[in-house]
Amino acid sequence: MKRLLLLPLLAFAMPATAQDMSAFKTGPVFTDFGPHAPVQGIEKLPATTEFKVVFNVDTEAKDGKRNEGIESAARFINMNVAHGVPEDNIHIAIVAHGKALFDLLNPAGWAAHDKSGDNPSAAMVQALLDHGVRIIICGQSKAALGVKDGELIPGVETALSAMDAFALLQQQGYTVNP
Template identity: 55%
Template structure:
């Protein structure tokens, strides 16, 4: 009986190990080296080097304590992946629209710590680096109001929008697509 259970579990154990081992394939990218790791991919249809990207990311889930917000890191991965694939960085324009519980991830350290049991806003440095590369950050004003966040509480460069819905609608009018991840 125990032998049968072990035989049944072996395939599951085999699947669990390669996932962590495969993370070794991920390396720092050419633009952001401290975050946004990428893996090389043999593409069936390579991305054309003259591709133009205008993409918005929707962020509602807050970062885990003392960790970089996963969706903000995904934006860095997006840039790293495409630059590594040969797309010039100037052909990539990203906007990050933040609302809900993630709203605090756009606040300066003092405000963040006061509302997160003294935790560090681990997303702040990445946000600053992303902004240096042209990434725009928008905070939903409705979420900000719900969480007691004012413009003075925001990290430098973060823009307050009427709402996340408004920010996405305006970005779509500027030909931005919404990244579903």
Template identity: 55%
Template sequence: MLKLLTATMGAIALAVPAAAQDMSAFTTGPVLEQYGPVAPVESDMPIPEGAEFKVAFDVAAGAETGKLNRTLESAARFINMHARAGVPLEKINGAVVVHGKASEDLLGEQEYAKRRDGSENVNIALIGALTGKGVRVILCGQSAAAYGITNDLLAPGVEMALSAMTAHALLQQNGYTVNPF
């Protein structure tokens, strides 16, 4: 009887959905008005005056067709949250290094539509917003070769590197840290 009761309680626990996230406090801006929602936080870790950020994001996971790439959006969030926290925009430097399946998220409009049954690449506008604020969006040339992507097929503003490893090494030599998120 105890085994049956334990099994029943376990099944009920699995059937009850986890608490839903409350995203009502998240808003975009002040730098990227359409991207990168963040919430206000009472932080116990103040950002020192004069702090400068040089952050590289590594992206390998591609987005679902018609969806924003999560890591590209994270770069926008990073900029918005630090600008809100009082860091001057000229002290927030970002780069996004893309490889693997995420390479296709950097395709221009026509090539993306060709490869994705006519779908629109919503990442193009986000790429433009990021590069417009000085963020470098860099594609791994080795992944590009594997996916049949040449420079002329890329969305405006995307740079091609020899490899993602090369891009990260050069960025690190210029003081960038790799963001693990």
């Protein structure tokens, strides 16, 4: 009975939690993805700001959309360049493990793993690689999922494990963004 009483309350609560994405825009680096919004009271960051950040991506994209974890790296670059940080001062790595590896497959790999259509993350992954973002996959996930050499988008690196990749990047001064 209590559950029946909660249902109408939940229905009224839903619109209150809706997100207004109208202020979010892409660019200046990636114009097709990585939307960000200005934040009131935050102006330009000092041009001397430097970032070395590694993104942990372990979830596969859903419903034919781009991988949100990978897109977060593009958002990070776009919003910081838009706020005055030189692109050359932003060093990004993505460590992908688990089923997130599927979003890093080239067309042959995509088809080999029974994925239909085209990989919706492929263009974004290529653009990130072209801008110097390192994308590193977990070799243990690669083995477990049966991903073969040559099935990955060119430029994607393989580490022994995600744990090794994180440890090595941290030794190089990267902070981990979960």
